[in-house]
Amino acid sequence: MPRRFVLITFLTVVFTVAGLSPAPAADRVMTLREAIQYSLKGNPEIRAFRESVLGQKEDVGIARSLMLPRLTFEERYMRTDNPTYAFMAKLNQERFTQQDFAIGSLNNPSPVNDFQTSLSFEQAVFAPKAYIALDMAKKEVTAKGDDFDRKKEEIAFRVFRTYLGVQTAKAYVGVAEKGIEDAREHYRIAETRYKNSLGLYSDVLRTQVALSSEDEKLVSAQKDLEVAKRALGLMLGLTESVDVTAERPSFEVRDLAQYYGQALARKDLRSLEERYGNARNALKMANAGYIPVVGLGGTYQLNDHRGPFGGEGDSWQLVAFLRWNLFDGTKREHEREKAKHRIAETGEYLDGFRKELRFKVYEAYLGVGESRKGLELAKAALKSAEEGRRLVLKRYENSLSTMVDLLDVQTSLDAARADVVRRQGAYLTAIANLAFQSGTLLGDLGVEK
16 A cells, blocks of 8 residues: 555656646747848858958058057177177177277187167158058958958848748648648548448548648648758757748839849949959059168167176167169069959959849849749639639539549649749749849848848
């Protein structure tokens, strides 16, 4: 009796704990705008590109540093019995005496220690290459920023397609559930007719097989839905699944000429234009190699024979310099020719890219028309399939058609339903692709950059 009581108590506790355990957390639900905005912060590609842009901005500081003074601190030690260096060291240490003028001391001096502490500076006053380098760095930062904006549009388009993929997967689940509903109705009718001796048992078996097939389609559709939701989470930089709302995005399709004009303002085109400007700057940089550099410099120096940082003697010097590279083995000439070829190369890329943009916009615009027509035809085919199924079902109920005929039209109806779902997604994707190719996707979706 005690053992039985202990067992009952244990099972009671187990079931109580199981009942109190938290249910699996529901998937996070986002609207399309929320998903895109989240991706523009959390997507790994966006985050990596943002770091790349920040790194590129540092090149401006690097280029500007060439125009600022350079300060150098140096501590140097020397021990020598070289007559010249020993003479100089003692002078710098300000401990040169009359005895050091002796011929023996001059020709064969004793070893001398010299700890030299110096603080030097150099400031370019006129350096054309530095000015051009700064301008090139700024242009490259602008180009990189334009690339980043285009990357945002690319990620937004991919999120749009993935988001739409979840909606489409949900619609496929609905199609599969509708197919099961129809298959159950067929099974009910076949079974009723068989019980009333009006139908064949083989019809019952066929409808059972058809119902199993529809169940299998539902399982597959549900799996695809879960994968699509996890793929959306991955696009947002998350590890969990993200669910979507039922609201479909809406677009206004404009004239082709408007899309052409908007495409010419695309960020990646502007980026290439900036780099074309930098190719021209590279020629200026090569030409600047023929111009001298003018600057100032100076040094404050301490010398001591006892230890570092000592100050037995101190001195300073201030210099002005003009540095002119008169001959460098024709390096500048080759740099100029290389820059000219790079200008021509970038110009060809720029011209080809402009033409490619027009082509892609044109192709996308025609794709919208094709998808719209395909959707209209799919909806018409669905209506025809629904009517065909309704007629064959009535004929079967009146023993005018076979179960094989009914299952055939049901198969056609399932395919028509699925085709409408597919073409609805394809139509919206085609419009989004047109907006993406023209560089207006984020604006059309009302998403702040």
